[in-house]
Amino acid sequence: MNPPLSASPHAHAPVSIGRIMALVMLALLPATLFGLYQFGWPAIFLFVVTVGATVGFEALALVAAGMPLRARLMDGSALLTGWLLAMTLPPWAPWWIGVVGGALAVLLGKQVFGGIGQNLFNPAMVARVALLISFPLEMTRWVMPSPMFSGAAPGFLEGLAITFGGQTYDALTGASILGHLSTELGQGVALDAALSSVFDPFSALLGAVPGSLGETSALLLAAGGAWLVYKGVSGWEIPVAVLGTIALLATAMHLIDPAQYAPAQFHMLTGATVLAAFFIATDPVTSPVSRQGQLLFGAGVGALIYLIRTWGGYPEGAAFAVLLMNAATPMIDHYLKPRIYGRDRRGKPLEYPELPANGGER
Amino acid sequence: MSAKPKLFRIRGGVHPDDRKALAMDAPIEDLPMPALLHIPLQQHIGAAANPVVQRRQQVLKGELIAHAQGAVSAPIHAPTSGRIAGLGLYPANHPSGLNLRTITLQPDGEDRWHPEIAGVDDPFALAPEEIARRVADAGVVGMGGATFPSAVKLSLRNRYSLHTLVINGAECEPYLTCDDRLMREQPDAVLDGARIMARGLGVERILIGIEGNKPRAIAALQRAAAPFKRIQVLRLPMRYPMGSEKHLVQALTGKETPARGLTAEIGVVVHNPATAFAVHEALRLGRPLISRVVAVTGQAITRPRNLRVPLGAKVEALVDHCGGFSEEPAKLISGGPMMGQPLRELRVPIMKGSNGVLALTATETNQHRPAPCIRCATCVGACPCGLVPLTMAAHVRSGDLDGAVGQGLMDCIGCGSCAYVCPAHIPLVQFFNHAKGELAARGRAMQKQIETKRLAEARTARLEAQKRAKREAMARRKAEQAAQKAKQKARAQAAAKAKKPEVAEAS
Numbered sequence: 001m002n003p004p005l006s007a008s009p010h011a012h013a014p015v016s017i018g019r020i021m022a023l024v025m026l027a028l029l030p031a032t033l034f035g036l037y038q039f040g041w042p043a044i045f046l047f048v049v050t051v052g053a054t055v056g057f058e059a060l061a062l063v064a065a066g067m068p069l070r071a072r073l074m075d076g077s078a079l080l081t082g083w084l085l086a087m088t089l090p091p092w093a094p095w096w097i098g099v100v101g102g103a104l105a106v107l108l109g110k111q112v113f114g115g116i117g118q119n120l121f122n123p124a125m126v127a128r129v130a131l132l133i134s135f136p137l138e139m140t141r142w143v144m145p146s147p148m149f150s151g152a153a154p155g156f157l158e159g160l161a162i163t164f165g166g167q168t169y170d171a172l173t174g175a176s177i178l179g180h181l182s183t184e185l186g187q188g189v190a191l192d193a194a195l196s197s198v199f200d201p202f203s204a205l206l207g208a209v210p211g212s213l214g215e216t217s218a219l220l221l222a223a224g225g226a227w228l229v230y231k232g233v234s235g236w237e238i239p240v241a242v243l244g245t246i247a248l249l250a251t252a253m254h255l256i257d258p259a260q261y262a263p264a265q266f267h268m269l270t271g272a273t274v275l276a277a278f279f280i281a282t283d284p285v286t287s288p289v290s291r292q293g294q295l296l297f298g299a300g301v302g303a304l305i306y307l308i309r310t311w312g313g314y315p316e317g318a319a320f321a322v323l324l325m326n327a328a329t330p331m332i333d334h335y336l337k338p339r340i341y342g343r344d345r346r347g348k349p350l351e352y353p354e355l356p357a358n359g360g361e362r
Numbered sequence: 363m364s365a366k367p368k369l370f371r372i373r374g375g376v377h378p379d380d381r382k383a384l385a386m387d388a389p390i391e392d393l394p395m396p397a398l399l400h401i402p403l404q405q406h407i408g409a410a411a412n413p414v415v416q417r418r419q420q421v422l423k424g425e426l427i428a429h430a431q432g433a434v435s436a437p438i439h440a441p442t443s444g445r446i447a448g449l450g451l452y453p454a455n456h457p458s459g460l461n462l463r464t465i466t467l468q469p470d471g472e473d474r475w476h477p478e479i480a481g482v483d484d485p486f487a488l489a490p491e492e493i494a495r496r497v498a499d500a501g502v503v504g505m506g507g508a509t510f511p512s513a514v515k516l517s518l519r520n521r522y523s524l525h526t527l528v529i530n531g532a533e534c535e536p537y538l539t540c541d542d543r544l545m546r547e548q549p550d551a552v553l554d555g556a557r558i559m560a561r562g563l564g565v566e567r568i569l570i571g572i573e574g575n576k577p578r579a580i581a582a583l584q585r586a587a588a589p590f591k592r593i594q595v596l597r598l599p600m601r602y603p604m605g606s607e608k609h610l611v612q613a614l615t616g617k618e619t620p621a622r623g624l625t626a627e628i629g630v631v632v633h634n635p636a637t638a639f640a641v642h643e644a645l646r647l648g649r650p651l652i653s654r655v656v657a658v659t660g661q662a663i664t665r666p667r668n669l670r671v672p673l674g675a676k677v678e679a680l681v682d683h684c685g686g687f688s689e690e691p692a693k694l695i696s697g698g699p700m701m702g703q704p705l706r707e708l709r710v711p712i713m714k715g716s717n718g719v720l721a722l723t724a725t726e727t728n729q730h731r732p733a734p735c736i737r738c739a740t741c742v743g744a745c746p747c748g749l750v751p752l753t754m755a756a757h758v759r760s761g762d763l764d765g766a767v768g769q770g771l772m773d774c775i776g777c778g779s780c781a782y783v784c785p786a787h788i789p790l791v792q793f794f795n796h797a798k799g800e801l802a803a804r805g806r807a808m809q810k811q812i813e814t815k816r817l818a819e820a821r822t823a824r825l826e827a828q829k830r831a832k833r834e835a836m837a838r839r840k841a842e843q844a845a846q847k848a849k850q851k852a853r854a855q856a857a858a859k860a861k862k863p864e865v866a867e868a869s
Contacts, residue, residue: 005457005704005706006704006729006789006792007781007789007791007792007795008699008700008701008702008703008776008778008781008791009699009700009701009778009781009782009791010693010695010699010700010702010704010720010722010727011378011379011536011699011700011722011726011727011728011782012727012728012729012730012781012782012787013376013378013728013782013783014728015740015783015784015785016730016733016785016786016787017733017736017785017786019785020736020738020785071731071733075733077736115734116733116734116736117734117735117736117737117786118734235739235743284736284737284738284739285736285737287737288739289737289739289742289750289752289753290739290742290750294739333750333753337748337750338373338742338745338748338749338750339748340621340747340748340749340770340773341373341608341609341618341621341746341747341748341773342608342618342619342620342621342622342623342747342773343620343621343748343773347770349620349621349622349623350618350619350620350621351620352617352620352627352628
């Protein structure tokens with residue numbers, strides 16, 4: 001009369017992988033909607049193409065590998081990967097960027113390792129970096145925000161032409177803030193002068209600036225991320241370590257030479273900092289499992305972002321930083337583990353010399 | 363005393379829905395005496411008891427029917443008066459469903475106590491050894507489920523310097539309400555038992571820890587403990603596994619028990635409130651442990667209740683008394699949902715360690731097919747022992763049991779917190795239990811191998827010795843024969859020599 005015997009526990013918390021993914025997507029929704037609103041129809045088309053391609057390639061890979069299609073698709077992991085990838089793309093990039101990106105993310109970033117939970121690197125960041133290196137032109141062509149329904153915004157058909165027709169849009173291009181700063185500083189312009197024309201902390205906070213599709217609004221991303229931490233879906237360790245490290249390094253360097261190094265708020269509010277801190281670096285599969293490990297991992301990501309931005313060849317370094325720390329994750333997990341109950345950090349049973357106990361080890 | 367003492371933080375843990383409300387307000391009632399009792403001889407950790415009764419023998423309530431065997435064991439007494447109907451094999455209250463040696467008792471309905479049963483007026487006048495002896499004779503075992511013979515724990519004073527007795531009223535398993543009801547209804551008896559045990563241990567300080575979801579039990583024991591200065595009743599935060607012995611001691615004293623060791627090593631001994639009650643009954647009234655309170659609960663039980671059940675009653679009788687199943691249960695469990703064992707059939711008997719019978723619906727068990735691990739580390743945060751369950755499970759899955767041991771498998775207490783929170787529904791405890799069982803089997807195999815080798819070597823040595831002895835005996839005999847021959851020869855020669863003069867004489 002009883003079903004097959006199973007080990008305890010016989011009750012289970014109301015959780016599932018699908019629920020985690022759904023909550024993450026919910027947290028991403030405000031920033032995404034804002035990005036779609038301010039970059040208009042081309043951004044919407046790119047988003048749909050990227051997400052659709054990612055899920056499509058996932059389905060193909062699952063069929064090819066003989067894995068349960070429905071269960072694995074319904075866990076929402078491919079959907080989230082596509083979503084995150086789309087958020088990091090230039091909003092008016094051509095459609096094939098999204099398709100190639102989706103293929104890179106799912107096939108190269110995830111399924112060759114064995115699918116969900118097995119990949120070493122964050123799939124969205126693998127795709128993003130591969131795209132940036134392979135198609136530097138398309139991946140660095142930014143546009144000024146032209147909110148939907150405003151005069152400058154492209155209409156539906158015009159949007160189709162931009163995304164699918166390869167129509168040029170020179171009139172609207174504008175460098176991202178990080179790109180602009182990098183160029184200006186490279187030409188010997190002082191920091192103040194370079195920043196004053198492009199960086200307004202308030203609009204960077206809201207997101208009314210040129211940049212990737214979903215990376216511009218630091219405020220909405222941080223709000224979504226904080227909600228995830230509050231819901232217990234992701235830990236506080238990685239976001240705090242990433243942001244804290246960037247803030248610390250930027251402040252220190254700014255104090256040393258204010259004319260050369262941008263202040264902390266600049267690094268916090270521009271580029272992919274907030275998205276990376278709350279949504280990319282916190283990817284459970286590719287980040288360490290212990291609290292100490294997560295703090296170290298986050299600090300590493302933050303430090304690398306700052307290093308690459310300040311002294312590296314690329315104006316933005318979030319994707320590289322995350323991938324480099326992903327590679328370090330197995331080692332971090334090997335060395336940084338929680339202390340086992342009743343043992344010291346080295347794994348020896350605790351000893352209490354003051355008690356005349358009958359030997360520690362029984 | 364009800365002062366607000368400091369509690370210490372423990373690591374990890376989970377917050378399962380406690381579902382205590384199902385049975386928490388049902389007063390303890392007696393289960394009507396069943397027509398037959400099946401009393402297994404193995405109801406405790408250690409060696410099985412040895413029967414001292416014959417078939418068809420009449421026994422009285424509380425009479426010894428099986429005595430303890432060895433240092434770690436417990437005797438068993440007749441739960442009621444009646445006739446021994448048989449001594450045989452009966453399915454155990456254990457997931458294996460294996461048959462155990464069992465005494466079957468047919469109650470006569472008179473429930474007559476054995477005339478020699480009498481308590482002591484002042485247990486506190488007894489020597490600690492005498493208290494331990496009486497507890498041992500009453501067959502009292504740890505009633506929280508561990509069923510370790512209590513008297514053995516009371517004798518720990520001989521090996522460790524103890525300072526505190528902790529009464530574990532956490533009852534952190536969801537659903538279970540038997541300790542709660544007992545503490546609410548018999549606070550003075552529980553407290554008295556605790557004081558007697560403290561006397562037996564030679565300690566004065568008693569800490570009674572009760573989770574905050576049992577406010578009435580806390581109030582009742584605080585009232586009972588008010589006159590005693592060295593007894594504190596503490597409200598524990600609601601977190602599973604607060605009732606894990608080592609974690610409870612840490613929460614109350616701030617000290618961690620050394621790995622693989624006993625809480626006695628840090629001067630603390632832990633007992634369950636039901637055990638304290640049993641000790642009270644044993645010392646004050648002389649009554650052995652013959653019944654216990656069982657929570658019969660779960661949403662598939664028509665009327666969840668707390669029953670005082672004679673040992674050996676079938677689970678079936680309890681379920682029937684609670685109105686049967688309201689729906690087909692998805693799972694039947696002996697014990698709590700976090701660490702209890704699945705029940706295979708309803709005819710198995712209640713034993714000294716059975717604290718609950720749960721019939722859970724599919725909504726309550728929330729079972730799903732396992733998905734791949736996404737390394738979310740929820741299990742790492744939930745583990746109260748500081749382990750990394752996902753890595754241990756990966757080692758076990760790939761057959762690398764030694765690797766799992768290296769990750770701390772043997773420090774796992776099997777509480778199930780990791781598996782409870784796993785979003786991928788991976789049966790982590792199943793992996794760990796499998797590995798522990800496999801390692802134990804390997805250990806036994808290794809032991810057997812060593813023993814076989816020892817015996818084989820001994821045999822070879824013995825045969826060698828026999829051969830050598832034979833050879834030596836042969837050599838000796840040869841030598842003797844040679845010597846004899848030589849002697850004969852010598853004698854013959856001597857005789858020949860002697861003959862010559864004789865001959866000469868004769869001639």
